Amino acid sequence: MTSHRLRSLGFWSLVVAILAYMTLPTLVVLMTSVNPTEILAFPPEGISFQWYEKALTYPDFQRAFKNGLIVTSLASTAALIVGSTFAWLVHRYTFRGRGLLEAVLWSPLIIPHFTLGFGFLLLGGAFGLQQGYVMIVLAHMVLVMPFVTRAVYVSLANIDPDLTRAAANLGASPFHVLTRIELPLVLPGMAGGWLIAAVLSLTEFTASLYVTGSRTQTLPVAMYNYIREYADPTVSAISALLIIATTLIMFIADRAFGLRRVLAIDTH
Amino acid sequence: MTQTPIVPAAVELVRVRKDFGSAVGVADVSLKIERGEFLTLLGPSGCGKSTLLGMIAGFLTPTAGKIVVDGDDITGVEPYRRDIGMVFQSYALFPHMNVFDNIAFGLRMRKMAKAEIVAEVRRAIEMMKLDGFEERRVSQLSGGQQQRVALARAVVIRPKVLLLDEPLSALDKNLRAQMQVELSDLHRKTGLTTIFVTHDQGEALSLSDRIVVMNRGEVQQVATPIELYRTPANGFVASFIGEINALPVARYEIDGTDAALALPGAGRLVAPARPDRGFAHGAQVRAFLRPEHVRPALPDETVANVVRGVVTTHIYQGSHTITRVEVEGIGLIETRVTGAEIVGAYPIGAPIALVLDIGQAVLLAAP
Numbered sequence: 001m002t003s004h005r006l007r008s009l010g011f012w013s014l015v016v017a018i019l020a021y022m023t024l025p026t027l028v029v030l031m032t033s034v035n036p037t038e039i040l041a042f043p044p045e046g047i048s049f050q051w052y053e054k055a056l057t058y059p060d061f062q063r064a065f066k067n068g069l070i071v072t073s074l075a076s077t078a079a080l081i082v083g084s085t086f087a088w089l090v091h092r093y094t095f096r097g098r099g100l101l102e103a104v105l106w107s108p109l110i111i112p113h114f115t116l117g118f119g120f121l122l123l124g125g126a127f128g129l130q131q132g133y134v135m136i137v138l139a140h141m142v143l144v145m146p147f148v149t150r151a152v153y154v155s156l157a158n159i160d161p162d163l164t165r166a167a168a169n170l171g172a173s174p175f176h177v178l179t180r181i182e183l184p185l186v187l188p189g190m191a192g193g194w195l196i197a198a199v200l201s202l203t204e205f206t207a208s209l210y211v212t213g214s215r216t217q218t219l220p221v222a223m224y225n226y227i228r229e230y231a232d233p234t235v236s237a238i239s240a241l242l243i244i245a246t247t248l249i250m251f252i253a254d255r256a257f258g259l260r261r262v263l264a265i266d267t268h
Numbered sequence: 269m270t271q272t273p274i275v276p277a278a279v280e281l282v283r284v285r286k287d288f289g290s291a292v293g294v295a296d297v298s299l300k301i302e303r304g305e306f307l308t309l310l311g312p313s314g315c316g317k318s319t320l321l322g323m324i325a326g327f328l329t330p331t332a333g334k335i336v337v338d339g340d341d342i343t344g345v346e347p348y349r350r351d352i353g354m355v356f357q358s359y360a361l362f363p364h365m366n367v368f369d370n371i372a373f374g375l376r377m378r379k380m381a382k383a384e385i386v387a388e389v390r391r392a393i394e395m396m397k398l399d400g401f402e403e404r405r406v407s408q409l410s411g412g413q414q415q416r417v418a419l420a421r422a423v424v425i426r427p428k429v430l431l432l433d434e435p436l437s438a439l440d441k442n443l444r445a446q447m448q449v450e451l452s453d454l455h456r457k458t459g460l461t462t463i464f465v466t467h468d469q470g471e472a473l474s475l476s477d478r479i480v481v482m483n484r485g486e487v488q489q490v491a492t493p494i495e496l497y498r499t500p501a502n503g504f505v506a507s508f509i510g511e512i513n514a515l516p517v518a519r520y521e522i523d524g525t526d527a528a529l530a531l532p533g534a535g536r537l538v539a540p541a542r543p544d545r546g547f548a549h550g551a552q553v554r555a556f557l558r559p560e561h562v563r564p565a566l567p568d569e570t571v572a573n574v575v576r577g578v579v580t581t582h583i584y585q586g587s588h589t590i591t592r593v594e595v596e597g598i599g600l601i602e603t604r605v606t607g608a609e610i611v612g613a614y615p616i617g618a619p620i621a622l623v624l625d626i627g628q629a630v631l632l633a634a635p
Binding site for chain 2: 160162163165166167168169170171172173174176180181184185
């Protein structure tokens with residue numbers, strides 16, 4: 001064996017090891033979801049889809065899923081509107097306090113979700129909004145805001161400044177430059193940002209644990225509550241369904257809106 | 269069809285200045301551009317030509333001075349109210365619109381009636397030979413086609429002035445030559461007052477009515493291409509336009525009807541005294557001589573202004589050859605002769621005698 005082939009073998013072993021390390025926990029959960037018996041055994045002793053059926057028909061999960069959809073659509077949309085406006089302001093204008101605004105906007109990336117959830121719980125108590133939809137939506141909105149803002153900001157920054165100049169040169173007022181040039185060009189970024197926000201919100205657990213109640217709990221919270229009482233593969237099945245759903249959303253988003261560009265993986 | 273003829277505007281720049289912090293972008297430029305003129309701003313990158321264009325378009329605000337179009341001071345007018353068309357170096361075609369919508373954009377912003385827009389765009393498409401491309405996305409077009417869409421889009425609004433910001437620099441050589449002809453045709457057909465920015469002296473010489481040579485934010489000379497080539501105003505213009513030999517600084521001596529250049533270390537070069545040169549006896553001057561005004565001396569030829577040197581390089585260019593000769597006391601002199609015979613007659617390293625046609629030289633006062 002030549003040294004080149006040896007090196008190549010070493011490289012691929014490393015790649016496989018990293019892949020295994022990253023996907024193993026998920027694989028274990030997925031494998032237990034098809035276990036025919038009522039214990040969370042690994043490796044599984046056969047193949048059965050009964051837990052999927054139970055997961056889909058379990059009332060708590062159904063309700064939590066609906067709650068999640070309500071929270072997600074409201075929080076992501078609100079974050080999109082506020083985040084896009086922020087992104088446009090930061091992109092377009094230089095003003096005092098711009099740095100501070102940016103810092104506040106990015107802060108949910110640094111501050112633990114635990115802290116944010118706890119903070120919202122205390123705030124909710126002060127305003128009598130404990131564990132209601134308003135509080136959950138507000139909390140989720142803050143959590144997903146950096147991602148939406150980032151997506152829109154990157155799309156804006158990717159617009160060739162000559163395009164807006166050309167539009168003005170051809171007689172477009174600032175309003176028309178915004179509506180005819182900038183908005184259509186950032187629309188994919190906005191859609192992609194909304195989808196990322198939706199996925200994050202749908203699967204968020206830590207902060208949601210504090211701000212949701214038994215009536216308003218979202219799916220990850222319902223799953224946690226379930227597994228504290230029953231240790232059967234139903235949670236594995238619902239996990240699998242959640243993974244499949246989010247993968248599908250991300251795949252469609254990448255195809256339709258170029259998620260790579262939205263996430264600034266290649267900016268030109 | 270309603271075809272209002274284009275009424276080209278006259279443009280005047282009055283002591284226009286642009287500072288970038290402590291750096292000077294454009295230094296007090298005053299310039300009059302005639303109705304329907306094709307004027308070129310020529311200079312190396314960073315000379316201020318694009319900054320000047322940006323101020324005329326309204327993307328940059330002058331630090332001082334004013335810009336007047338047809339008697340109206342437009343210095344403070346927003347770009348979208350200026351009626352000035354522009355073709356960008358990057359073309360800046362709208363990627364989310366097809367060819368038709370790109371060209372129609374300016375007309376739609378002017379709230380023109382739909383039927384009229386269709387007619388105007390059709391005419392622009394015909395003029396720029398873009399028939400059949402109306403529905404194409406701009407990303408599906410070649411560089412030359414994109415260029416023509418950009419031109420059609422700028423011309424269709426019947427602008428008072430057309431600005432061209434290095435529009436040919438992104439094209440390959442053959443296409444550039446072809447687009448040069450098309451630009452010239454377009455100017456002839458539309459009669460638009462056109463301001464063209466380029467760093468390519470060849471483009472400037474072949475397209476322009478007049479050329480403004482700029483360097484470090486300042487205008488060096490404003491002249492027709494022929495004047496610019498024959499009588500450059502200073503050393504910068506002389507070396508920027510075409511190839512030229514700069515001889516060492518010499519003493520200008522008048523002796524009756526003859527004038528002589530006394531070159532330290534290389535003897536005297538004589539020329540008929542031309543009163544228009546206006547140098548006093550004893551002035552320090554520098555002579556600039558085009559390569560076509562230098563030729564190898566014939567064997568046993570006895571004429572004035574022969575210098576001797578050694579061939580260092582031949583650059584064969586098909587129709588002619590550029591030969592570099594190291595001349596003692598002067599330095600490198602380039603000669604340009606027809607054909608390739610010189611390559612065989614004077615191999616590299618061979619001694620050669622050159623005749624300098626000093627009567628054709630441009631003499632400038634040495635600083």
